[in-house]
Amino acid sequence: MLMIKHTQIFSLAVLLSSMFIYNQMGGIDEAASLVTQMTKQMTKHIRVRASGGRSSASELGQFSPVFVWLLRDFYLDLVEDNRRITPRDYLELALRPVQGSGKDIAAKNEIRDSIRALFPDRECYPLVRPLNNENDLQRMDQISLDKLRPEFRAGLDALTKYVFERTRPKQIGATVMTGPVLVGITESYLEALNNGAVPTISSSWQSVEEAECRRAYDTATEVYMSSFDRSKPPEEVVLRESHEEAVQKSLAAFNASAVGIGSARKKYEGLLQKFLRRAFEDYKRNAFMEADLRCSNTMQNMEKRLRAACHASDANVDNVVKVLDGLLSEYETSCHGPGKWQKLAMFLQQRSVYFSPFWWFTSLHFFLLKKETKLFCSPVWKVQYSTLQNG
Structure with missing residues (x-):
């Protein structure tokens, strides 16, 4: 049971780190090394996929961190066949297959193969004892760095340089893990382990992607x-520009937070596009309805003022044209919407019934001659004005 717990902790450390430094005293001894024991057990406790049975070390190696085998109090000379070798050479020699046959040889080679497959990106850093005096070793925390052995300081500097140069944020595929992502996938692994299940990398990642x-x-x-700028007038072109600007900000926010390139991302990208279209159409429909209502209310007020102008005791064409000019200018600046001019044209045509047709037509004719207006560009008004002319 204790070995299982150790393996689970070791597996979590490997899966969650971008650089895994294994600190061991002395030289590489596969019989005594915890790495060899844990690596052998790890494929039993972690899977890449939910189906397909146990995952191989090479499959798990796709998700493994940079592995640094740190050897403390290293005492061996790095020599092979009477020539100096590097710490990396020493590591590779320790992991190469052993020649021979038999169960013991096969077991050794299986462990070595597993380590090489599980940690394809690996390095070794040996550090000599920091001090020769045993008494000084007992009070290491009181001794300054410059008092330590030069060989130790040189090795420590090399290790520190390597760690800073090679350490990167944890990634799965092309996705860099943020804090929330790392927390999410850790919780997923722990939930599986605590429930007696085997954590599955792909399933855990999919659940994190979804969340x-x-x-x-x-x-x-x-x-x-x-x-979305709701202060803009309810005109199609203006609202469309405001919508597109808000869409760009929305998509930027989504891409900054969404993770992965799989089905979950595509699903929520599609849902976001639907939301953006629906939100714009809903707002535009309501804005246009409110604009139409404002047009109607404004025209009711216009009717009262036009009646008063036409029926005044001193009414004449110039006075009516002046009132009409003011009303249409006010209408143009205060009212909006796609039906703005069509509604006005219909209003003016319908109201001609209540006033003297000749008087009404004469006033409009004088007004249109004196002022170019969008009203006259309305197809609806062109037909109705022509009808009044020919009537």
Whole structure:
């Protein structure tokens, strides 16, 4: 049971780190090394996929970190066949297959093969004893760095340089793990282990992808709603420009938070596009309805003022044209919407019934001659104005 717990902790450390430094005293001894024992057991406790049975060390190696085998109090001379070798050469020699046959040889080679497959990116750093005096070793925390052996300081500097140069954020595939992603996948592994199951990398990653893409979707919808400028007048072109600007901010927020390139991301990208279209259409429909209502209310007020102008005791064409000019200018600046001019044209045509047709037509004719207006560009008004002319 204790070995299982050790293997689980070792497996978690390997899966969650971007650089795994194994600290061991002395030379590489496969019989005594915890690495050899843990590596042999790891394939039993971690799987790459939910189906297909036990994963091989080489399959797990795709997700393994940079492996550094740190050898403390190293006492061996790095010599092979009477020539100096590097620490990396020493590591590779220790992991190469043993010649011979038999169960013991096969077991040794299986362990060595597993380590090479599980840690394809590996390095070795031996450090000599920092001090020769045994008494000084008992109070290491009180001794300054410059008092340590030069060979130790040189090895420590080389190790530190390597760690800073090679350490990177943890990745799965092309996805760099953020804090929330790392927490999510850790929780997924732990849940499986605590429930007596075998953690599966692909399943754990899929659950994290789903959660993070969902969070990215929620953030992106909030960004769109807060970025869409509702102070713009309800005109198609203006609203479309505001919509496109908010969409770009929303998509940027989604891409900044979403993880992975799989089905979860595609799913929430599709849902986001649907939300953006629906939100815009809903807002535009309501904005246009409110604009139409404002047009109607404004025209009711216009009717009252036009009646008063036409029925005044001193009414004449110039006075009516002046009132009409003011009303249409006010209407043009205060009212919006796609039906703005069509509604006005219909209003003016219908109201001609209530006033003297000749008087009404004369006033409009004078007005249109004096002022170019979008009203006259309306196809609806052109037909209705022509009808009044010919009537």
